Amino acid sequence: MAIGNIYLISAIAVIGGGLFGFDISSMSAILPIQPYRCYFNQQGRDARGNCLGPRSDVQGGITASMAGGSWLGALVSGILTDKVGRKKAIMIGSIIWIIGSVISAASQNIAMLIVGRVINGFCVGICSAQVPVYISELCPPRLRGRLVGAQQWAITWGILIMFYISYGCSFLKGNAAFRIPWGLQAIPAVILLVGMLFLPESPRWLARKDRWEECKSVLVLVLGKGDPHSSLVAEEYAEIQAYCEFERQNADVSWMELFRPGMLNRTHIGVFTQIWSQLTGMNVMMYYITYVFTMAGLTGNNLLISSSIQYIINVLMTIPALLFVDRLGRRPVLLAGALLMATWQFANAGLLASYGHPAPPGGVDGIPEASWQIAGPPSKAVIACTYLFVASFAPTWGPVSWIYPPELFPLRVRGKAVALATSANWAFNFALGYFVPPAFVNIQWKTYLVFGVFCVAMFVHVFFLFPETAGKPLEEVEEMFLEGVPAWKTGVGLKGGHSGRAAAKLEKLGKVGGDGHGDGVESSPERLESAAVGKV
Template sequence: MVKQYGNVYLIAGIAIIGGGLFGFDISSMSAIIAGQGYLCYFNQGSGTCTGPASSTQGGITASMAGGSWLASLCSGFVSDAFGRKKAIMLGALIWVVGCIIVSASQNIAMLIVGRVINGFCVGICSAQVPVYISELAPPTKRGRLVGAQQWAITWGILIMFYISYGCSFINGPAAFRVPWALQMIPAIILFFGMMILPESPRWLASKDRWEECEAVLVLVHGHGDPDSPWVAREFREIKEWLEIERQSKQISYLTLFTPRYINRTHIGLFTQIWSQLTGMNVMMYYITYVFTMAGLTGNTLLVSSSIQYVINVFMTIPALIWIDRVGRRPTLLVGSTLMAIWLFVNAAVLAAKGVYVPNGIGGIKEARIRVTGSASKAVIACSYLFVASYAPTWGPVSWIYPPELFPNQLRGKANAFTTSGNWAFNFALGYFVPPAFENITWRTYIIFGVFCVAMTIHVFFMFPETGGKPLEEVNAMFEDPNGPRYIGTPAWKTKNYYSTSARMEQGEGLEKQIHDDHDETVVQNESV
């Protein structure tokens, strides 16, 4: 039997490689679609190397998200039946198969098939890695550890971009075959790395494997001490809530739409949908189009594009450090507000200072507005600021928040469903944006700016704070009539229990503090 390790940072560090695979896909496309090797090999235009048509390129890019949407829905069944750990390992194997097909592509149809298969892996891992980590992480580190998936995505984007950039100097199809083949390496590391990690204790409990559940809690939270009070409390709460959950009807996807869960389902689903409607992944996939409009060409274009990937990596770090202290709500509100500002400014600059180029710039038909001088610098600066606003806010929180909302038996399917919303909109936007840049040009920014304003309003009025609470406490927030309920309490008045959770890990009374806070809120509301 393989020895298992319980350090939560090691667990997260290996599991989040699944997120890194998504990052690899993003930048492998953004760096390659402007290269001559790709444009010549997959040419559909009347010219020599004009590449696929805009609608076809949108389909190629979106095909991965299409596969991810289907797989994320199926991942709930796989995860609940075989475990979080095995679901992630299955995703790693699927990624290797997809990379083989993509790197060997002889035509656009084969490329799309390979990307759909890659999408199956990303759909499984993006849905189940946050579930796996959230079920193993202590409350005061859960945001940091689950949010590390977004950090892995940013590292995957950065690493793969520079690999693709280096390969762009190779002549012929090898310029895209080599980087696409190298994507297999992290998946192989993920598969074998998962072997030394424990299974989720909450999944083990759902299968009545109580001895194994307790052993994992001792390994991860008790640091090997079976008499740890934190382990005893966690084990007791898992048992209590599992008994309550089993009194309800059989769990299925339809359960998410029952009155008991519909509010949580809508919040979790829109967290993922809004993260796409910020326009961030659009900026990642098609940043070369934007910077071409700003007058950048050749190596300058690719290097300038890579700067935003560096920003993305380093600006995610503040979220990993402070997300549990600051909480989920303030982070989301600040992020969407700032992104709206940069999107509207970019639209204004392109509209006021741009010159329309009917046939596109440098053969790129999606780049139909040229800006120069200070206007060009403003477009580049706003693009960087947009990334710097997304990276510490909606990027990590969109993965952290949904798994926290649901009870143990429903969490796998619930997170699979909410993540499917992410991929459905990723697919739609990946397909929509090339024709949008071609036909409505700067107005594309207006669309995403309006979405950012809408999500700010939605979060403020509807999204409760889950920071610092054990998962069972979050469930009590929605269901327990004697607990710190969200029902009847406005979302903007819900609290972050980071400090009290931290004290509980040191042996002090979290439950008493939470209920004291709740009683105080009730008294205040009654007095009003």
């Protein structure tokens, strides 16, 4: 029997996002340990006999390989989910993750490890693109920000849990120190696979396939709480019919539509939302935090425990966003996050430049990427600024980068648009994962300047070009773009009602739902918005 509670449905589905978190911290906790560095050693040993591990460019490639697979998976997900459905696409992703985890855990060389991580990434690409769509097409509109944003919270939990598993395994001797954590990554995917068996399919996907009885059954289960006579179910069913009819009349939807004049601006905003979320430097902090704290003088258990504190901050500071993001809106949250993160990036660059000095040849503790040293109170300030950076990202760009893009697009192109935006996220994740280890070696503290400049650039970009979408029906979002309303003049919720053109569109679609299918249910603006936007 399928589960109908939307909170439980979301809790199971967002495990797909949590898989990305598992991958991040399994790598960050393993990077400094000797069993890993010796098994995949390319640089020999230092004067104290410690293995130096893979070359910095190779380590960047190992880390980035997951994001490379995610980029491809995100692009493919748009086609996959249209063919087999949201639910089955996520289940396929979980099977792929299990295969990748097994290959990674059994890796005999760097090439095999990269193959395993690419396969893992393919799963993450599918799930990160389609879990938000799946949840949004099931949940009531009043919960859309909270439940879609829960994907980011699941990522933070995955990071935290896997870090402590990897930390515990770091005390093991031999290759088990890294093989066991990589093997344990398969467990959440098994839970996801089994859990998805008991979840319903998206009613919108079922409707697009003309499976109307199943569509209505899902609506009765999730929205009607088992009552087939619920007025909420009747209204929702009529609106799904209305939009399916509208889509049939506008069936010629291709990837090129995203780049036509009427849609190009939205495509650019959706894609850049995901690009900027990477260029904040947050995932650099997640993957390579042990390098940063090694430069600040932390070693051994102190290094790993101090690194884990930022993961706890990440989990806790995501909660305010889930509670208030629908009330505060998207723009203020994105602007505040960019400004705060720029502050901490520039502060770290200034501290390292003013109070630090180059590390001895070979880096601190035999880690070439730890090519700069800082000690005393300034080193504690670097650690504090790093924590503050994470606390600034977690309630802002973290969840909003998943919530915002789907709200920009109409139903007929949303699947392709979200897939494209998510693929941009993973393309830049790949680039940064590959770029940062050599950057720490070659430009050292100036790496922070690069990300600080990006944060300033995204602040300016958001202020001038990113309109507010929170609390708005699709038709008002349409009007903002069609009429060229300046982004800085938009606010949360309806402002003065719909324009004449928007009202005409609503009336037209409402008639399709009532007259065209004989249900006689008039679609209100609020209910029609939930159908059109897919409750994202």
